[in-house]
Amino acid sequence: MSTPPDALPVADALAARQRKALWIAAALIVVWGANFSVQKMVFREMSPGGFLMVRYLVMPMAAALLLCWRHGLNWPRVPRSDLWALLKLGIVGHLLHVGLVTYGIHWSTAFSSSLILGCGPLFTLLILRATGIETLTRGQVAGVAVALVGVLIFLSDKLLGGRFFASAGDLVLLVAASFFSYYTVAAKPLIERHGGVVVMTYAVLLGSAPVVLVSLPAGLQVDWAALRPAVWVGMLYAVLISAFLGWLVWGWVNAVRGVARSAPLMYLMPPVAGLVAWAVTGERYTGIKLAGAALTLAGVALAQFAGGRRDPVREAVAPVD
Numbered sequence: 001m002s003t004p005p006d007a008l009p010v011a012d013a014l015a016a017r018q019r020k021a022l023w024i025a026a027a028l029i030v031v032w033g034a035n036f037s038v039q040k041m042v043f044r045e046m047s048p049g050g051f052l053m054v055r056y057l058v059m060p061m062a063a064a065l066l067l068c069w070r071h072g073l074n075w076p077r078v079p080r081s082d083l084w085a086l087l088k089l090g091i092v093g094h095l096l097h098v099g100l101v102t103y104g105i106h107w108s109t110a111f112s113s114s115l116i117l118g119c120g121p122l123f124t125l126l127i128l129r130a131t132g133i134e135t136l137t138r139g140q141v142a143g144v145a146v147a148l149v150g151v152l153i154f155l156s157d158k159l160l161g162g163r164f165f166a167s168a169g170d171l172v173l174l175v176a177a178s179f180f181s182y183y184t185v186a187a188k189p190l191i192e193r194h195g196g197v198v199v200m201t202y203a204v205l206l207g208s209a210p211v212v213l214v215s216l217p218a219g220l221q222v223d224w225a226a227l228r229p230a231v232w233v234g235m236l237y238a239v240l241i242s243a244f245l246g247w248l249v250w251g252w253v254n255a256v257r258g259v260a261r262s263a264p265l266m267y268l269m270p271p272v273a274g275l276v277a278w279a280v281t282g283e284r285y286t287g288i289k290l291a292g293a294a295l296t297l298a299g300v301a302l303a304q305f306a307g308g309r310r311d312p313v314r315e316a317v318a319p320v321d
Contacts (some may be wrong), residue, residue: 017256018256018257021252021253021256021257022257024249024252024253025250025253025257025262025265026265026268028246028249028250028253029265029266029268029269029272030272031241031242031246032242032246032269032272032273033114033268033269033270033271033272033273033275033276034272034273034276035237035238035242036105036110036111036113036114036273036276036277037110037273037276037277037280037281038234038237038238038242039051039102039105039106039234039238040105040106040109040110040281041230041231041234042231042234042235042238043102043105043106045227045228045231046222046224046227046231046235047218047221047222048102048103048105048106048218049215049217049218049219049221050215050218050219050221050222051102051235051238052098052099052102052211052214052215052218052219053211053212053215053216053218053219054219054235054239055098055211055235055238055239055243056094056207056208056209056211056212056215057208057212058236058239058240059204059208059239059243059244060204060205060208062204062240062244063200063201063202063204063205063244064201064205066197066201066248067198067201070197076194076195076198078194078198078202082190082193082194083202083206085186085190086190086199086202086203086206087206087207088186089183089186089187089190089199089203089206089207090202090203090204090205090206090207090208090210091207091210092179092182092183092186093179093180093183093187093203093207094203094204094207094208094210094211095207095210095211095214096176096179097176097179097180097183098176098211099211099214099215100172100173100175100176100179101113101117101173101176103169103172104116104169104170104172104173104176105169105173106169107168107169107172108169108170108172108173109277109283110273110274110276110277110281110283111270111273111274111277111283111285111293112154112155112169112170112173113169113170113173113273114269114270114272114273114274115151115154115270115273115293115296115297116151116170116173116174116177117173117176117177117180118266118267118269118270118296118297118300119147119151119174119177119296119300120177120178120180120181120184121181121300121303121304122143122144122147122299122300122303123177123178123180123181123182124181124184124185125140125144125303125304126144126181127181127182127185128185131185133185137306138306139302139303139306140302140303140306142302142303142306143299143300143301143302143303143304143306144299144303145299146295146298146299146302147295147296147298147299147300147302147303148299149295149299150292150293150294150295150296150297150298150299151292151296152292153288153291153292153295154289154292154293154295154296155167155170155292156288156292157286157288157289187199187203196251197248197251200247200251250262263304263305264301267297267300267301270293270297274293
């Protein structure tokens with residue numbers, strides 16, 4: 001049976017759009033992978049608290065401009081009950097998740113940070129299981145076990161070498177990953193009612209004030225006039241390009257390619273982060289560390305994709321930051 005002639009241009013256009021989305025997603029993975037090293041450079045100059053203060057002075061303005069661009073002054077109306085839920089999302093996603101991620105990256109290394117945050121789908125899976133939304137298959141249980149062994153192997157050099165401060169940073173990142181997993185599960189019904197952009201922007205607007213209040217003392221201690229231009233560029237890269245614009249672009253990629261096809265690309269982020277840190281900051285890795293990283297990513301992938309084609313855990317593919 002031949003294909004109708006008028007269907008060929010449509011199929012070609014769809015294929016071209018898929019290829020475009022793939023290339024854009026690959027570029028975004030590079031942006032996110034490099035962001036770990038960029039943030040560590042910025043934190044050395046202005047402190048994690050100073051960075052958080054600036055970030056959550058800038059992010060609400062970006063969120064408000066986005067809503068104005070899409071809706072003018074008639075912003076989408078949200079019921080009071082959902083506003084309360086969005087406030088809780090803002091606190092969990094921004095005050096707790098992004099706040100802990102910021103300090104965790106500062107205390108840990110770029111490669112470790114990217115790998116530990118990549119374990120987020122494991123926590124999403126456990127939350128779904130604990131709340132009775134999903135059951136764990138044998139493959140998912142095996143994936144969780146393999147990833148846990150991989151993390152222990154990955155961190156063994158720090159633990160055996162007595163580098164407990166860096167290990168504490170990794171522990172903070174694990175807790176931060178669990179908060180993002182809660183955010184992922186709690187945001188899903190809101191996104192279904194209001195759309196991803198509305199939920200993201202309102203959560204930013206409602207969650208920014210607590211972050212600014214908590215980080216204000218650290219921000220006031222920064223000598224802002226003494227900061228080098230490169231630090232300001234790095235901060236804007238981390239806040240506007242990697243975080244805000246990155247989330248919007250990733251949402252578009254998922255809409256074009258589908259979450260299931262886009263999710264595997266996230267496993268490229270730790271290798272990219274490791275390569276950038278190796279080239280730019282001189283970070284070095286032992287064979288044991290690389291083996292632990294590979295085992296961790298394999299376990300996360302197994303847990304994430306062993307639950308069937310419509311496994312909700314696939315949605316936990318990127319951190320809020």
